[in-house]
Structure formats: structure tokens, C-alpha cells
Amino acid sequence: MMEVPPVRIGVDIGGTFTDLQIFDARSGALSSFKTPTTPDDASIGLMTGIKEAAARDGFALADVGYLLHGTTIATNAVLERKLPKGALVTTAGFEDVLEIGRHYRREVYALNPQVSPTLIPRDCRIGIEERVKADGNIELPLTSPTLARLVEKLDRLHVASVAVCLMNSYVNPQHELQVAEYLAKAMPALKISCSGTLSPEIREYERTSTTVLNAQLIPVIAGYLEKLTARMQAEGFSPRLLLVQSNGGVCSAATAAQEPVRLLLSGPSGGSAACALLSQVLGEENIVGVDMGGTSFDVSVVRNGRVNLITQGEIDRMPVRLPMVEIRTIGAGGGSLAKVQRGGRLTVGPESAGSRPGPACYGRGGTEPTVTDANVTLGRLDGKSFLGGDMQLDGEAARAAIAISIAKPLGLSVELAAEGLLAVTNANLGAAIRLSLFEKGVDPREFAMIAFGGAAGLHAVAVADEIGIKRVVFPESAGTLSAYGILHSDLSHDLVRSRVLDAVPERLPALKPMAEGLISQAHARLDADAIPAHEHHIETAADMRYKGQAFELTVPARALQLDEATLSALIADFHDLHRQRFSYSNPDAAVEIVSLRVSAIGRLPRPKAKPLDVQAKGSPPSKRRVWLGGCWREVAVWSRDQLSPGGTIDGPAVIEEAYTTVLLAEGWTCRREKSGHLVAGRRE
């Protein structure tokens, strides 16, 4: 086998910066690099960054074995509706399933409630004569004249892609495959996606929505990958290219080009993967990762060292039925706007000032108070050292905004108003974390928190206090944490088959071949990814519920072989899990299996980075006036880079670094580890 070249690069392309993490196996060194993102063609900025990093760190492009690539191109294409025209093929009579959706509203009292967007309008949805029954039998066969008529209609529509989603195709995809085969011959330029191949799960609307998103993204992502590979080839740069998926793993460029919907919600994957890695480093099995930036607060959960996944997510109110990292997002960030509503309610977010005009203190014309303005007003954020001193903050503007919009209407002093604004914010953040953990039936007190993103440092300790978390970690180089997580990713495939069956031994003849089929498919996919057999790691699980329930729990199977013993263990584990999450179980009630899942991990060689060994002499802190607990206090201000490992800081204190500031509350202590991470703990 060929030797894999020694350098591995993880890339996270964000809206403003492209972040790189570089690992060189020869020295064991891990380094990071930041370069501006080039929005029109992100591959330009990516190549520039790689070449500059190569020059700086002294490696050749030919030394790079793997390029692991995180991108929000798919996400942005959907949010901005930059999707080439597509069509949808359904069973005749079911053309409107995509538009009707699940037909409930989220804003109960709104007279003009928002509805889920319909990406394919009615005149581009084509019903065909065919019908598969719920047991997989064919009631109405698909005929050649029907297929010929379909091609005629599609010809007139001039579409770039077509999604095929027929009733009950999750049981029997035969008709969908016939359609795909016929179209591939008749219209070779058309990009086709079949629901039974992509997401063979019961529930027609969710499956249709997922397939439509996928089909519409194929031209976008395939196009980007072509451009990127051309650019790489021109530079003589030929590492193995892997793309970050929403489930936290990576996939080959070939998979990404066919199933781009798997990248759709991958933005937070890197950060949560990093949390899982750090959980090992820190020896904490249970972690809440909180990422707070300018507009949002994202919560992810690591349990028993693994990132929590969900089987369905959504984008812009459209469901995506694929396993993905579970993120709870609320609209609370540094730029969130505070308002006193009529009737005297003080609310914060979800509207945000964004970066233009931004908080009042940015001096870009914003006059409404934000969370950042409150932090500046209370001396928690220093106007002179923001972004490492690259940007001056206007403390007077912040104060004025709070005075006019909050303090005056509520009849409070400016300081109390700002403190109140932050208290409301922190309570909202705490409630979001509680609900995330509550849904899993777990106790926040058993969790440590990892806080990252520009605004998290000022809020994390207060929020942890609020919900009973006793340990908070501020990771080293939090600015490129996502790229760090990406760098360590493995290849992964998620396979699933739905079939509602009673969980009883009599059903094993149906279940067993389903499981075996999925497992051999999983190995085949990893083989196609050129992963050697000893690096294949396969896990199976079943989505189970009490007969008649709406919602399934995913129960990991204890063995790959689905026999009577595995099945009875699945059932026992289901009752246990149900009790843990929902406070009751019903061991006498009938249990059914809705889907079988296989997750296939292809382990890539692990970067074995030399542990960081922070050397700093430790310089004494400066002091500054900070408003805490209702009064101004002189508080020690430390520079993170100057903290020597091992030494302990007592709260209250402020710790500053280039892109963020940490506020340590009274009753907390903080230590910088040799690894560079700051670990704060509540004094018992």
C-alpha cells in the first residue's frame, strides 16, 4: 500500500475567515492559520491559505495527504435560494404533499403565520401512475408509456435536477429506481435523486423534503467540487479530499456530489467534534458545548464521550431527515437587541444588530442597545483591547443606548439596566441548555461546559452557575476550534431502512436480512472509500417505540448479528432508555421497530499531535473597574497568553485574549492547564 503523505489539513470556511488546522506527522506539530474567505469562489481563498501556510510552516503541497473540508456552501445556497430550477416526481395524486407539509403553525396567535417554503412550485411537480403498498407489494405497476410521458413533461420544464419520491418507496424502492434508470438514459444531463436511496424512512413529507433539498443541491455542490478540484490540479495539489457532513464525520467528494444534503447542516459539526475530542483530553465524559457569537447561541451535547446526534433536523422550516449533530440554537448573541416592550417587558433578541450597523459601541450607526453594549457599559468588555486592539469600542455610545432605551423606560440606573439586560440574557441561555439536557432526561450537574465563540466567555460562568454546572473550559485557540475538530474527523456513512414491525422473535426473518443488507452495504461503501477492512467500524441501532407512539428512540444494538439475544437486549435497552428520558416505561407493552440504522465509520490515521506545553512566566494582572453584583469593583484583569500553567486565579477576575474575554465570577477559580486550556471551577 502507498504511504500516506505526512501532512493533514482541516479547513473550516466561514463567512469572514477561512480557518486551517495543520498537522505534520513528521514533527507531530499542530498549527493554525487564518485567511480571509473569498465569497464568490471559496476555493480561491482556500488555495491561497494552504499555499501561505505551506510557506510559513515549511511543507510542500505534495506532502499533504488529506484535506478535510468544512463548508457552508450548501447551507447558504438554500438560505439564499440560489438553487437551479428543479422538478419533483411523485405518485399521481400526491403532488402537493411537499406544499401541504404537516400543516400546523408555530405562531399560534399569528393571523399571517409563516409557512414552510416550497422549493419546487406546483407546475414543476409531476405525478405518475404507479402505486406501491405499505407491505411493499405493487398495486399499480409502472409502465413504459408512463415513463415516456414523464420524459416529455420534464423536457418542457428545462430543469437541472429532479427529485423522485413515491409513496411507500421506503419499503420498496423499485419504482423509483426504474424512474431513475429511465431518466438517466433519456436525459443524461439531469441530476437525479431518489428518496428510497437517500433517506428510506417512513413519513412521506419528511422524506420528500429531504430528497428535494438533495436534488436541488447536486448542481451546486458538484459544481463547487469541480471548480475546487480543477484549482487544486492546476497547483499540482492532490491530497485525498473529504467533506464534512452534518453528522460530524466526513465523506468522499464523490458521495458529497451525489448526496450533498448530507453537508447541509455541517456548520456546527466541527465545533461539536472538537468538544468530543476535548472530552477525552479533559477526562470529562459529559459535555455541553456552547458556541456564542454575534447573533446566536448554539448548544451541543457530548454524552459518554460522543456527540449527540438526532435523526432529523431542519433548515429554514424545511425538515431534513438524516442523522446530524444535535444543535439547539436560540437567537442570543453579542449583537442581540434589547427592548422594553409596551407594558414594561424587557426582552433580549432574537433580533440582532448583526455586524452592520452592529452594537451601538461599534460606532457604525447602531443606536439600539445590544448584549455587547451592556458588557462594555459594565466594564466587562474593554473598549481598547477588543479584537486584540484592532477595533475601538465606543463606551459612551453603548452607555447612551442603554440609558435611552432601557434605563429610562424602566426607571433604573444605567448600570442596573445593563446588569438586568445581561441577567435576562443569561437566564435565556440557561433555559436553552436545560431544555437540551431535559429532553434527554439527564441532569446538568453531571456535565462540564466547553465555551467558545467570541461572546461565550463573558456569559459562560454565570450561565453554568444558573443551571448547576460546576466546571467550565475555555479551550486554547478557540478561534479555530472548528477546524481542529474537522482535522480529527473520520469517514462516516449513515444507512437506514424503515419497516414498521413488532419487536418479537417471529419478526426476525424479516429483520435479519434487513440488518445484514445494511451491513454489507456499509462495508461496500467503505471499500469504495478505500478504507482497509481493519479500519471499518460498524454499529447498528434500531429506532423503537411503544406501539402507537409518534416518536422513536434510537437504541444502539449490542451486537451486529440480529438474533434473538440481540433483539431481547434491544427491547430491554429500549425500556431503560424510555424510562430515563420520559420518567416511565411500560415493560408489558408491545414494542415496535420502525427503522434499522447502521453507522459505518472508516477510521483515518489519527493525528498524534505532541501535547502543547505552554510556557509563560506569568505577569501580574492589571486592574479595572467592573460592575458586579450591584456595584463597581476593582477587578484583576489577566492576559491569557501571560498566564503560567498551574497557577490559580480567584474570581472575580477578567481574563482577556485576542478574540474573546472571560469573566470569572465570585466563588469560581480558574487555572491554565499545560495544554493551554483554561479550566474554571466552582469553589465547593
Place this chain on the structure above:
Amino acid sequence: MKASSVDISPIELEIIYNALTAAAAEMDVTVWRTSRSTIVRELLDYSTAIFDRDGWNVAQAARIPSHLNSMSYFLTEILARHIPPDDWGPDDIVISNDPYCGGQHLPDIVAFKAVFQNGRRIGFVGTLCHHLDVGGSSPGSYGSSAIEIFQEGLRIPPVKLVDGGKPNEAVRDIILQNVRQPEILWGDLQSQLASLQIGAANVGRLAKKVGDERFEHALNQLLDRSEDSMRAVIGRIPDGIYEFEDSIDDDGISDRPLRIHAKVTVAGDELTVDLSGCSQQAMGPSNATLASTCSTVFYALMASSDVPIAANAGCYRPVKIIAPPGLCVNASSPAPVVHRIAIGHRLATVLFGALHQAVPERMPAAYYAVSYVVTLQTIDPQLGRRVLVEIEVGGAGALPYSDGASALSFGMHNNANIPMEMIESDMPVTFLGYGLLTDSGGPGRQRGGLGLWREWRIDCAMAQLSTNLDRFKFRPFGLAGGEPAAPSALYLIRGGTRQALPSKVTNMMLQKGDIIRLETSGGGGFGEARLRARASVERDIQLGFVSAAAAESRYGYGNPS
């Protein structure tokens, strides 16, 4: 109570309010994830709320408007007449489904638990679930032929299902003996109980943190704050008397329509809704209890408010509702009431129509305003008995500034549909289609949303159909010159022949191969149709929302004007 000890800043109040709302949300998640029946799990027909120590609703998880603002009536009635506050222990759970005790109809079972702190009652938590079946003459307990409540199912007076932490087995056995699918009812009831435990623990934790006395005081302030907001909202509506009316087709027993009439009087920051002009109570089940009617009035007022209001019982204070007993909006026992939502839906649109005269810039034309309840029971030798309750929807009314939404759960209810593949995998039914209905939206400058069609085919030898529908005769009205939407319809297709069915069908026997087709109404239009932008008409034709013929006849499209 010293003022200084209970001085609560607006900020602390906001934090407490958010915490209460979060507690209700956690209760909501518990019900959603643990309930067994399709009606709760997929139709989302349940609600959770938190109350003060006197039974007034302070915070809620918003699912179904018709539930939320009625739970206070139920709880305060129980406290006043059935189980006095001092008889509630910390480990008691009281349930009831009695419409004549502050409830709405028998399938809705409420469960309440008092929350104690240091031996003192500081509040209540409550959940309400629409149960799949509570017995009575029709499967799903949703028949349309009852003339007395006794035919509609088991009536549970307020009773302790859990007494001092111990389940009351006798009560449980009586309930389970009288319903068609006892395991499912019991499963859903258990998820209600689990939700109460979660809610009570959260409220207790919050009260402990805030301090009992301050907590109680905060709840009072939250009610006052919502009252103030409601008064401000009413104050911004021009003073005057606004009347409107619409009709319900019939009550399922006779052909006589029911008149729903409202006279809304706005005077300063108070508002009176006089419903004396409504029809006498019906013989059939299209009747509402007073609790039901009050919740409709508050839904309509909150929905039409120009700013969002933190909905709670404080909002009720500046509003007076006149509804003499014996009318269909305040039925007297033992009138049947299962289809109370028919009255609620229609009253909501009537109130929108009345308020349109006062604040024309924000009120919509009529939505479909009926819960299209279709109940199917299949009996198969292998699969046994299966009951399916579906609640379908239609189109929303056009607004002064936009078209109405198509096929969207609107107004008094808020239901998701049930995935057809889920139904097909569970019972011998095959769907022939589910789609939007061309030309069903009311024509107007802004077009009403479209209604929908859905077709079920029976695949087993024996099945029964019951429906509770409306809008077959009286179409959803338009406003400001907008036209009404299409009426609703129900058909049986047997052996290739299509036969129109009445809106209320009870226990009709079906056979293998029978097809049932439902067509729901759209929403009314707003403004004159001939003023609709030509580009919008063209797009409607292109998408098949409006036929070419209707474009010509209703919108004058293609005619030189």
C-alpha cells in the same frame, strides 16, 4: 406582606416569566415524546399550563388556542365547587373531562396537580389531552348523532386519580372498562401525569430560588402586567359598536342552521362581547359550553392584537362576555357538546368580521373555520379493530396585505396531519391522494388560501365512518368586497359511482373498495377580485390555484375592462 420584601423589578419579573414558560415547554416536550395515540402524537392535540394558587393561568406552552384559555375555567370551577383548595395534597392528581364543570367536550381529559413549597400551596400545573376514545356510541367518541351528553362517552367528574401518591385503582378501572382502546388511553394519561411531575418540580425549584412570598407576588404581577397590556390594546381600538354574523350549516340532527352573532362594544380600555343574538342550543352536538366560548373570545382578541401579549388570565379582566344560558354558545346540561369547536371556529371568524370594521388594516377574511373530523374504524379478522381520527384543515382568509395561506391549520385549532404512510402501515386503508383544490380560495384583490382534498380507500371487509363537518352550505365569507371561498363536500365512491354525503355521518358501514373523498373550504378573499394584480392572476393560473375559467369569470382576466 411588606412592600419592600416583595419588591420585584421588571427584570426579575421577566426572568420569572421566562422560567415559567420554559417549565410549561418542558411539560409540553414530555407529553409530545411519551404519548401513545396518533391524536396526541401526530395531531399535537394537547396543551400544558401553569397556574397561580387560585387557579388562574399564568404561563402556557402554546399548542392549541382553544385549550389554553379554557383551562383556568376548569380549574377554578373544580376549586370552587368540587374539590376545595384545602383538600388538595402535594401528591394528589385530579382529573376530569366534564364539559359542565368548565370543560369543553368529553375527549379532552385535564389533569391538575397542586405545587407545594414549605407546606403551602403556591400554584398548580395542568395538562389537557384530546384522547382517542372515551367510549359512547361512536368510535373515537366523535359522533354527530347524540342528543344528550350521555351518548357521547364516559363523563368523569373531578376526581383524584392519584390520592396521596397512590393511584386510585377503582377510578382507573371504571375508566378503562368504558373506552374502546384502554391501553392507549392509559398510556396518554400516564404521559400527562409524567408531564405534571416535571412541571411541579420546575415550579417548585423556581419558587425556592425566588422565595415563596416573592414568587406568589410575581405571579400576581404577571397577571397585572398582561391585564395592562390587554387594556392598552383595547384602548387603541376605536370606540364603537361592531356587529357581525355567520351561520353553521346544521347540528347533525335537524337541517336548521345555527346563527352565530356577536356585538362587540369597545369603550375606552374595556370591551364587551354580547352573544345574546346567537341561536338557542342545538339538539345535536354543535354546542359550546361557556368555557369554550370564552376561550374563543380570548383567542380572537389576542390574535387581533397589534402587539404580542403574554397570554394569561390577566388578559381576561378587561373583557366582559354576555352569553345567556341555553344558547348554543352557553349550552346547558345535558346538551351534547362534542362538536363544540364548530361553534368556536365560527365565532372566531365572526369576531374577526366585527373587528374588521374597527381595525380594517389587520383583520383577515373568514378561514375555513371547521375542524374536519373524519373517524374511520376498520375491523379486520387478522389485524383486529383499528380506530383512526383525522382532523383536516382548509385555507386561511386573505389579509388586507397578503393572500391567505393554503391548507394551514388556522384559528381555534392547530393540528398536524398524520403521515399517510404511517396510517397505511398500521391499518387496511390506502390513500388515493392528498392535494390542494383548484378554485377553492375566495377570489379577491388578495386571494383566500386553498382548501384541500384527501381520499381514503377501504381495504378490508368491514369499516365504519363517522364525520363531523360543516361549511357545506354557508361558505367562508370575504371582506371589503372579497368573495366567499368554495363550500366543503364529502363523497362516497362505490363501484365507480360518486354519491354526495351529508356533513355529519354517524357509523356508516363501509365495504371493501369504498372510497371516501373529503373536500375542504378555502379562505375568503379580501378586496375586489377585479383589482387583483394581473401578474398574480397569471401566476395562480400557471400553478393551478385558479382555473382559466375562474380567472375569466371571477377576476375578469382576459376581458377588456
